[in-house]
Amino acid sequence: MRKLYRLPRSSKFESIMNKPYFRHLFAPELKSPVFVEGLPGFGNVGKIAAGLLIDFAQAKLFAELYSPYFPDYVIVDKEGICRPPRYEFYASSTGKNHFIILTGDTQPSLEDLVAHYETCGEILDFVGKYGCRLLVTIGGVPTPEPKGEIYVAATSKKLASNIAEKGAATYGMGRIIGATGLLLGLAKIRGLKGLCLLGATTGLKADREAAFSVFQFFMKTLGTDVKT
Amino acid sequence: MRKLYRLPRSSKFESIMNKPYFRHLFAPELKSPVFVEGLPGFGNVGKIAAGLLIDFAQAKLFAELYSPYFPDYVIVDKEGICRPPRYEFYASSTGKNHFIILTGDTQPSLEDLVAHYETCGEILDFVGKYGCRLLVTIGGVPTPEPKGEIYVAATSKKLASNIAEKGAATYGMGRIIGATGLLLGLAKIRGLKGLCLLGATTGLKADREAAFSVFQFFMKTLGTDVKT
Amino acid sequence: MRKLYRLPRSSKFESIMNKPYFRHLFAPELKSPVFVEGLPGFGNVGKIAAGLLIDFAQAKLFAELYSPYFPDYVIVDKEGICRPPRYEFYASSTGKNHFIILTGDTQPSLEDLVAHYETCGEILDFVGKYGCRLLVTIGGVPTPEPKGEIYVAATSKKLASNIAEKGAATYGMGRIIGATGLLLGLAKIRGLKGLCLLGATTGLKADREAAFSVFQFFMKTLGTDVKT
Amino acid sequence: MRKLYRLPRSSKFESIMNKPYFRHLFAPELKSPVFVEGLPGFGNVGKIAAGLLIDFAQAKLFAELYSPYFPDYVIVDKEGICRPPRYEFYASSTGKNHFIILTGDTQPSLEDLVAHYETCGEILDFVGKYGCRLLVTIGGVPTPEPKGEIYVAATSKKLASNIAEKGAATYGMGRIIGATGLLLGLAKIRGLKGLCLLGATTGLKADREAAFSVFQFFMKTLGTDVKT
Numbered sequence: 010m011r012k013l014y015r016l017p018r019s020s021k022f023e024s025i026m027n028k029p030y031f032r033h034l035f036a037p038e039l040k041s042p043v044f045v046e047g048l049p050g051f052g053n054v055g056k057i058a059a060g061l062l063i064d065f066a067q068a069k070l071f072a073e074l075y076s077p078y079f080p081d082y083v084i085v086d087k088e089g090i091c092r093p094p095r096y097e098f099y100a101s102s103t104g105k106n107h108f109i110i111l112t113g114d115t116q117p118s119l120e121d122l123v124a125h126y127e128t129c130g131e132i133l134d135f136v137g138k139y140g141c142r143l144l145v146t147i148g149g150v151p152t153p154e155p156k157g158e159i160y161v162a163a164t165s166k167k168l169a170s171n172i173a174e175k176g177a178a179t180y181g182m183g184r185i186i187g188a189t190g191l192l193l194g195l196a197k198i199r200g201l202k203g204l205c206l207l208g209a210t211t212g213l214k215a216d217r218e219a220a221f222s223v224f225q226f227f228m229k230t231l232g233t234d235v236k237t
Numbered sequence: 238m239r240k241l242y243r244l245p246r247s248s249k250f251e252s253i254m255n256k257p258y259f260r261h262l263f264a265p266e267l268k269s270p271v272f273v274e275g276l277p278g279f280g281n282v283g284k285i286a287a288g289l290l291i292d293f294a295q296a297k298l299f300a301e302l303y304s305p306y307f308p309d310y311v312i313v314d315k316e317g318i319c320r321p322p323r324y325e326f327y328a329s330s331t332g333k334n335h336f337i338i339l340t341g342d343t344q345p346s347l348e349d350l351v352a353h354y355e356t357c358g359e360i361l362d363f364v365g366k367y368g369c370r371l372l373v374t375i376g377g378v379p380t381p382e383p384k385g386e387i388y389v390a391a392t393s394k395k396l397a398s399n400i401a402e403k404g405a406a407t408y409g410m411g412r413i414i415g416a417t418g419l420l421l422g423l424a425k426i427r428g429l430k431g432l433c434l435l436g437a438t439t440g441l442k443a444d445r446e447a448a449f450s451v452f453q454f455f456m457k458t459l460g461t462d463v464k465t
Numbered sequence: 466m467r468k469l470y471r472l473p474r475s476s477k478f479e480s481i482m483n484k485p486y487f488r489h490l491f492a493p494e495l496k497s498p499v500f501v502e503g504l505p506g507f508g509n510v511g512k513i514a515a516g517l518l519i520d521f522a523q524a525k526l527f528a529e530l531y532s533p534y535f536p537d538y539v540i541v542d543k544e545g546i547c548r549p550p551r552y553e554f555y556a557s558s559t560g561k562n563h564f565i566i567l568t569g570d571t572q573p574s575l576e577d578l579v580a581h582y583e584t585c586g587e588i589l590d591f592v593g594k595y596g597c598r599l600l601v602t603i604g605g606v607p608t609p610e611p612k613g614e615i616y617v618a619a620t621s622k623k624l625a626s627n628i629a630e631k632g633a634a635t636y637g638m639g640r641i642i643g644a645t646g647l648l649l650g651l652a653k654i655r656g657l658k659g660l661c662l663l664g665a666t667t668g669l670k671a672d673r674e675a676a677f678s679v680f681q682f683f684m685k686t687l688g689t690d691v692k693t
Numbered sequence: 694m695r696k697l698y699r700l701p702r703s704s705k706f707e708s709i710m711n712k713p714y715f716r717h718l719f720a721p722e723l724k725s726p727v728f729v730e731g732l733p734g735f736g737n738v739g740k741i742a743a744g745l746l747i748d749f750a751q752a753k754l755f756a757e758l759y760s761p762y763f764p765d766y767v768i769v770d771k772e773g774i775c776r777p778p779r780y781e782f783y784a785s786s787t788g789k790n791h792f793i794i795l796t797g798d799t800q801p802s803l804e805d806l807v808a809h810y811e812t813c814g815e816i817l818d819f820v821g822k823y824g825c826r827l828l829v830t831i832g833g834v835p836t837p838e839p840k841g842e843i844y845v846a847a848t849s850k851k852l853a854s855n856i857a858e859k860g861a862a863t864y865g866m867g868r869i870i871g872a873t874g875l876l877l878g879l880a881k882i883r884g885l886k887g888l889c890l891l892g893a894t895t896g897l898k899a900d901r902e903a904a905f906s907v908f909q910f911f912m913k914t915l916g917t918d919v920k921t
Contacts (some may be wrong), residue, residue: 010871015441016262021402021918023894026810026811026813027807027810027811027814030882034436049370057333076810077806077807077810078807079798079806080867081803081806081810081872081874081875082869082870082875083846083869083870083874083875083877083878084868085846085864085865085866085867085868085869086865086866087865087866088850088853088854088863088865089846089847089850089853089854089857089861089863089865089879090846090847090848090849090853091846091847091848091869091877091878091889092878092881093878093882094880095876096441097879118324118806119309122305122307122308122349123255123305123306124348125305126254126255126304126307126309127255127305128303129254130255139825152304161317162313162317162318162319163317163318163319165318166316166317166918169316169317169318170316170317177725179317180308180313180316180317181314181315181316182311182313182315183313183698184311184312184313184315185313185319186310189312190309190310191309191310192320193311193319194311194319194320195254195321197260197319197320198303198321205319210749220404241619269645281617314670319668347537349578350534350535350536350537351483351533351534353533353537354482354483354532354537355482355483355533357482358482358483376492380580389540389545390545390546391545391546391547392543392547393546394544394546397544397545397546398544398545401545407543407544407545408545409542409543409544409545410541410542411541412539412540412541413538413539413547414538415538418537418538418539418547419537419538419549421539421547422539422547422548423482423549425547425548426488426531427547428487433547540879575765578761578762578763578764578765578802578805579711579761580818581761581765582710582711582765583710583711583761586710586711617773618767618773618774618775618901619773619774620774620775621774622772622773624773625773625774626772626773629773635771635772635773636769636773637769637771637772637773638769639769639770640765640766640767640768640769641730641767641769642774643765643766646765646766646767646775647765647766649767650767650775650776650777651710651777652775653776654714654716654774654776661775670754
């Protein structure tokens with residue numbers, strides 16, 4: 010037998026995976042970016058909308074988040090290459106508004122409350138270092154017969170009504186679960202302003218229409234004067 | 238696009254949410270306050286009774302407790318404003334007895350034992366700083382046909398029989414679950430005196446009658462001489 | 466209203482209950498004691514046998530273990546006095562063999578593996594300080610038609626066969642769950658000698674007969690020469 | 694009663710079992726070993742194949758891993774000797790390729806995500822100290838009518854296609870669960886090269902045939918030139 014495997018000398022067998030781990034690819038230069046979150050959820054509205062924004066804003070992947078709260082499998086692509094599930098952070102500095110966009114393969118299990126709180130806290134810490142000035146979370150809201158409605162909730166009444174004026178309904182007297190809700194809630198405790206855009210969806214399958222409606226509304230809203 | 242969002246410079250992206258977090262609104266001046274707990278539970282007796290006491294004693298919200306053990310959603314009010322679920326601490330110094338009153342949106346999951354113990358421990362630490370001299374927990378006890386009965390359990394025989402003399406039945410040979418029981422048990426280990434008032438309720442719906450009975454009994458009891 | 470509650474000034478609002486907590490009542494003087502465990506389990510054989518030994522050996526309660534891994538309720542006695550569930554350590558120095566006997570209200574949930582390992586580790590640390598020289602765990606083993614059989618497993622072949630010679634069957638090719646098994650397993654890793662006595666029981670109800678058989682065997686075995 | 698138990702003076706009642714614990718038996722001298730994992734799983738393919746390799750390579754047990762994430766029972770052998778469930782590390786330096794081979798009794802529960810991530814991280818740290826240059830994980834893949842197929846996934850396209858050329862199918866667009874997948878995924882994040890060999894199995898019973906196929910393929914592959 011011959012040894013022909015070529016391994017880098019510096020193969021890093023280092024940290025133990027018992028806490029979330031950020032892996033930086035490059036350090037983007039961003040000016041007071043808006044942080045946008047779109048993760049898997051009802052109708053995959055958030056994830057699809059985030060993908061549309063990533064394309065539109067020519068955003069580049071600059072960081073990955075791996076976490077022991079994510080599923081304990083690896084994802085294998087069609088060429089047989091595997092990687093653990095992860096969150097991805099994209100940066101865009103091409104337009105007037107700079108963006109950090111979060112999307113990913115998964116979310117922590119809804120039953121693991123601490124995982125959800127800790128992960129959202131880590132993410133707010135992370136984007137806080139880039140001076141984010143506004144948080145926008147995007148998700149779906151289950152509706153029997155969706156007709157493209159957009160709902161808004163926010164960290165303040167002023168911000169909520171301001172966004173509602175642009176054509177969204179106020180999402181009142183309810184709950185918003187997962188990262189889409191919790192990021193906003195934790196942002197509020199930290200004194201950060203944020204809003205949540207929810208697209209009406211049956212939630213039964215990936216809903217590109219609902220996601221596109223939210224994306225359009227997002228672009229329209231960010232292009233005009235929003236009083237916070 | 239124009240940047241018109243106004244964010245405070247000092248937006249605090251700080252702590253990671255992996256442990257309970259107290260947020261102080263102001264520091265009340267309290268003299269040996271009685272600590273009263275009324276959280277959601279059977280028939281919502283504890284929460285409703287705590288609300289009645291907050292109104293009666295003109296208590297003011299002075300601290301909030303956020304916790305990764307609480308549900309991973311945000312609560313949205315009718316104006317679209319969101320916040321994470323929380324515990325609330327109210328202070329009253331208007332009457333002869335000063336009070337710290339704990340109420341809230343939720344309790345940790347009954348399955349998460351450590352969350353329950355840790356949360357109760359944090360609360361006892363917190364109210365301990367204010368020199369609390371007595372702990373009173375309020376809850377409901379499921380009963381097929383409730384007739385306004387009040388049950389009492391306590392950290393000592395003397396205290397239990399003293400309260401029973403005022404018209405409560407001794408809650409003997411049983412268990413008291415959740416914060417209503419555990420706060421009392423942990424208080425006992427720490428050498429603090431406490432008692433638990435349980436209102437009979439079917440437990441099927443919010444039971445304002447049972448809560449009012451307990452509230453009345455609480456007012457009567459604290460207005461007279463209780464030997465501990 | 467008058468303030469008549471008498472609270473000790475030094476009311477200790479101290480530690481947060483997020484780890485097991487030993488509360489010492491007194492420090493027993495023990496000479497190389499044998500550590501005996503009998504906790505709730507199949508047919509309650511272990512707990513009942515431990516109780517018989519406590520009575521026989523006139524053992525005194527000297528320490529309590531409270532833990533956030535125990536159930537989140539309090540136990541109320543017939544006089545209305547409440548306390549959290551706990552483990553109890555009794556010391557006996559009346560006979561030729563000194564004993565530390567562990568019994569209790571409960572065990573951590575079988576699903577919480579870390580709770581089981583950590584609790585057993587804490588207990589071994591605790592009794593280790595008293596110089597324990599042998600560990601004897603007692604439990605029940607579910608059997609369709611029990612006839613008073615006693616089974617033995619141990620940390621070494623010599624010890625197992627030595628005990629088997631006294632009239633126990635070897636418990637071979639199986640598993641022993643909960644503290645009865647795990648204490649023994651962890652003791653072995655730490656280099657401590659130990660054995661497990663299992664009484665055959667249907668396991669359907671508290672089995673005083675099986676417990677008495679094990680107790681008798683225990684007394685007989687410890688009264689004669691056991692090669693370890 | 695006489696005290697005849699002989700306990701080592703140095704009985705180590707030391708560490709609390711709340712984290713994984715490596716117990717070294719001896720320190721093998723290994724030159725850039727290949728790390729091979731075969732743990733219980735579908736059809737027990739990984740564990741059986743690892744056993745075949747241990748026999749073939751005359752590998753010696755040099756370390757054990759105990760963990761609070763493993764089941765909370767002890768395993769009793771036919772002589773009544775008990776031990777906690779564990780992972781075992783074997784070292785072989787007899788052939789041209791040196792090996793560290795991991796096998797064991799169990800895996801952490803699939804629901805305990807953090808346990809899986811942390812355990813895999815600890816293992817990579819451990820074998821990293823021995824300068825492992827390649828990771829090979831072995832498992833089964835459920836297939837309705839298995840015909841001895843071998844699938845491969847890897848940390849790079851080059852490595853995956855290189856192995857595929859030797860007669861394995863590319864395992865594309867799927868997931869690999871448990872240690873077999875996660876070790877590979879975490880290795881990739883750390884910059885280590887690795888591959889996974891999966892044997893087709895119904896997964897219903899221990900599948901010695903599938904395991905032998907993978908073992909044969911493993912031997913053939915490691916005996917020839919593999920471009921990484």
